[in-house]
Amino acid sequence: MPANAAATLNFRDFYVLVPEMVLALWGLIVLMVDLGLLRGQTIPRRRQVLGRLSLLGTLVATVAAVAPLLVRFDDTGAWEWLNFAGYNYAENPDPVLFFDAISGDVLTETYNLLLTLLLALVVWMSMAWSFTENWGEYFALMFWSTVGMMLLTASEELLTLFLTLETMTICLYLCTAFEKNRRRSPEAGLKYFVYGSVSSALFLFGLSLLYGLTGSTRFDAIWHALRPVLGDNSGLTGNLAGVTAVLLMLVGFGFKVAVVPFHQWAPDAYEGAPAPVTAWIATGSKIASFVALMKVLLHALGPWASPTNHVMNPGWIGVVVVLSAASMTYGNFAALAQRNLKRMLAYSSIAHSGYMLVGVMAAGVSTRRQEAAGSVLFYLVVYAFSNIGAFAVAAWLARDKGSDDIDDLNGLGFRYPGLATCILLLMLSLIGMPPLAGFFGKLYMFMEALDESQAHSSRLTLMWLVGLGLINSVVSAFYYVRVLKAMFLRHPGRAVLAPAGSSLAVPIVLATAVVIGFGLYPTPLLNLMKAAAVPMIEESGRTLAEGQPASKGEPDREIAPGTPKPGPAAEPSREGPSSHPSPAPVPAPNS
Amino acid sequence: MSGLIHSAWLIPFFPLLGALVAAAGGRWLKELSHIPVILGIGAAFVVALGLLTPAGPETTTVVYDWLNVGRLHVPVEVRIDGLTTMMLAMVTLVSMLVAIFAAGYMAGDPGYARFFACIGLFVFSMTGLVLSNNYVLTYLFWEGVGTCSYLLIGFWHAKPSAADAAKKAFLVNRVGDCGFAIACFLIWKYSLNHDLSYTVALSKANLDQMPQGVLLAIALLIFWGATAKSAQVPLYVWLPDAMEGPTPVSALIHAATMVTAGVYLVARSAPLISYAPGVLVVVAATGCLTALLSASIALTQNDLKRVLAYSTISQLGYMFMGLGAGIGEVAQVAVVAAMFHLFTHAFFKALLFLGSGSVMHATGGVIDMRRFRGLRHRLPITHWTFAIGALALSGIPPLAGFFSKDDILAALKSASHAAGSRSWEAAYATIYWVAVLTAFMTAFYTGRAYFLTFWGPEKLPSPDDPEAQEEDQAHLSHSDPGHGAASGPGHGGHDVHLGHESPPIMTIPLILLAVGAIVVGLIFSPMTTGWFDHHLEKTFGFERLGHFTHGHAHDWSIPIVGTLAGVLGLVLSGFMYANPSPIPARLAHRLRPLYQASYNKFWVDEFYVYTVINPLRGLARFFYLLDDLLVHNLVKATAWVPRLFGQELLAPLQNGLLQYYAAVTALGVAGLLWILLLMK
């Protein structure tokens, strides 16, 4: 962990940030082109020109995002090619950049790439029809929200995290309200905004408490500060400020990833927003927030997971279990009653958050934490692509029918067999049918959750959770199949949708290709995700290099009481018993 | 060479690519849709030929790591040993010839592109099945083969009989798949490291550590799976109906891609099955029963393709007899003999089916042998190639069928000396003599089909035939050009030029297959060069199969008996059917019960109807009532409860009011805080 004294900026710091910079600048370019060159042009023309320009921007950003995965610079500026196939994280320790504010590790790099690719699909989808007049602003905001997402996955400390979280959501609040000629769009924007602001205020309050308890905002420092609390094995017992801090921060994340009971904005915002924006909220915003959630919970707050690895102990594990079970069940059952495709997908995305929290919990208690966290990251990728495809269908409906009724898909299978087959595959992947990627996502995650290496006490809970998850998968089949039923079993009553056109067909087909590809060959992605998961696990990663075994094979993975870990050079001097964090830090004895 | 081994995955890939191109581009390719598929299969054949030399018992290569979850590890790994390469070369060659034939046969069919896409997929599945190095992948492709057969048998799905046949094939195969699946589970459970690859599952160390009962169960279950796919008693009933598909499909199913899968699986698992000697006797007895039963049915059928279908079942019975003879030191010889029969059979059976397709082409889709005769002058090429196929099937030296049939008879005879216990030796001796009897019957019905079709006074089908009327009444839409494109290759246009030889695109595959049927026996037989058995010895686990330690003198009585049976059958059939004669009718009258039994296929279908289908139907009716009264309402309730749950319970929670949402959040936090503080 570089101390302040040694920290300087160098070329490498900026190298990793190039995609973000490209996107931020490109947003400005798009805006200026719209205001300057395209003034007075018709709306569809501006849409087409700006859309193509934006696609070019995402392309440039994609190239910039691929580069750090292929070529790596070290501190001195020397560079080397990376062997992508045999990627070994241990040989490529992650750098922490910009004075420990953000990381430039595999996780960041892969998710940067993922986000730029998803953004390209969303931009493509946006070109389908004119749902707004302000195209320059729209594309610029989409770019800037993506910058927020990328930095969010990269953030290594709470201030950066909060800042990027806000960058991302403020842009998305505005995008949600962009379909100004319809009533529901501004309403959705306002709801999203108020709910989001309240939850970020709650998050910020939790953040301030955590800062007070640990004296730092950096994940690593927080982890080090919380670690001695385990010495007495009490976890969060009686620590009112700690409990409040954890809970309030969970609200902030729970809002972003839409878990029960912090989900209620989601159906309304999803329904009201233009379909491409909905797609971006459901995928980009969600996966970025989920990564940040995992980083905070598994890394910074890792010591507060649970003092004895038992679920029924004070610690965030118990909360996550409750949230996970509630989200899965509520999301799926509420989705059953929906006739509106976007609302249905909103509830299903709540349910998917529930599944993924099972993986987070497994990563919190398992001895195979890296694998468990990697399986969640894998699930996120698959989830993102399948949902982009599904929302492209919603965009299709919105373009041709102006509604989102599932019934409007009637007879699609007869009229457009190719695209309908793609949608069929996407839905099957969302249900989790082999051999599609969705199946492997669930399989990996649930297998990791059921792994025998879990502590016995939490295994039972995990088994129940996985059981609930499986039952819920069955329930979810009902509403996904409703889409298929409409497409293939019903005859088109009214006029069928017009041909999709490339702007809608391409996202659907590409998403399907990804879902099939990672179904037939999931291993490379899984290995990459396992490697990417290393830095978010607290005892491995940076501190692993100092001789601490990543896992001791013991069910109770926590370090024995009273033996503080030999931290970095500066560490022991600070961690005397006197600085034992209590709800409030010890007042400074000076003056 | 090793580079070639790593590219073995190309063999299934090329046909798949062809299928995808045909499926995606069918709209534009139209009448050219066969080209990508034929090219794909051809390329696969070339690669398969290249793999023949580098094949070795331990040669495997991992294409990629597919599934690696917890304790289930399934890489996509291919095995290139003697058995695999032999199968690959045979499957791709025969499929290619069939596909070329089909390009002529299917011309003008509205589903032309769909047909070739399915053919490509079929070959993809079959080659994948043969190549894969673990039971899971084999199982996946096994299912793929089943699915493709469903698609192809029901190709003319507008025809009810075709749709029914496809359904029947699929359902009967499911019964067998179930056995294979359970076998896979058992192997996973008991194998070392839960490894499902052949390299581990069939290794000596692994087989030694498996409990005897489990081995027995696995062997029986694998055989169970094979009986369905390879049409053995009691699950053979789907195969005769499968000829409802286009004739090239029948050729493909009967010769190359489908029914051989079961034989292949049993041969592949031979090291495992040889650990359970009791199962071998079961295998041999089942094969024997099947061979006899289906041969006796074939004696009286009037439908040319049906005769051939029953002969396939009978020949598959032969192969299983061969596999089952693999007891003690006969094991290796027996498996090789069975595989050799599979190999030669592929050539002459594909030839015979394509020949019958050529006949149908000339008769406008009519295949009832009572409605045409004496076609030898009108269809010279078809006639000669069919004759060669018939001779090969009858086991007349020096054609292919003679050598392989002789090998199986020799294996059975050896088994009757080497089985160990007296009762088993008696069993194998019985099976041997039944096999000889079957050989005679085979020659007889093959000769009958041949003479009825090509000899006697020339006659072409006309709508005035009494059989045509009868047929029309029996099943309205069977094989009559009058019913349009939905039946047979007749697309209306065939009425005009009936009785013409097929175009070269159809006759050239016939000639090539005929050449194969003549020479493959001579070239590869253990009796002559022994190339075939040397190649198969390069198969994993086969070196552990018992083989003759001391020199084994060839018993010359066997080929003599076999040839005699064949010649006798042919001569008798020629005597009875070459020219119209009253003998067959008189004989049928004299032996009326037997004739009726054979003609009605021993009422096996009816037996199934009464014992399986009707009880099931009764049960189904019961369940329907139950369903109607109870489940229907339950389902209504289950559909209603979530809706109730969703609409009445959850929807009010989502009331659209922002501050209500915020309050829920705040209450949620409070509730969680309370839970956390209560936890101690």
Add this chain to the structure above:
Amino acid sequence: MSHDIPLNWFLYFAAASFSIGLMGVLLRRNAVAVLMAIEIMLNAANINLVAFWRYGTPPQGEGPLTGVMVAIFVITIAAAEVAVGIGLILLCYRRWHAADVDRFDSMSG
């Protein structure tokens, strides 16, 4: 000097204003008032941050100004939020001719 007022007082004050803000969000009908209440919540967190910074010692390797820096950033973010919020409220006002949050309930279920 700092001993005159104990840290707890600041914390109580922050918690109280946070609760007041939350109540405002939950109970006020006017969207602008809701926005103001959100600002109060953010500022309550700011008080926390600054108080913790003033009363705590920064751990080794930590910059000396963390709490203040966070607070300053939060102030800017709050400004951005207000701008966006007012914009959205105006947009809704044009449609509904009202700024009452309980009027905006066209989507539910």
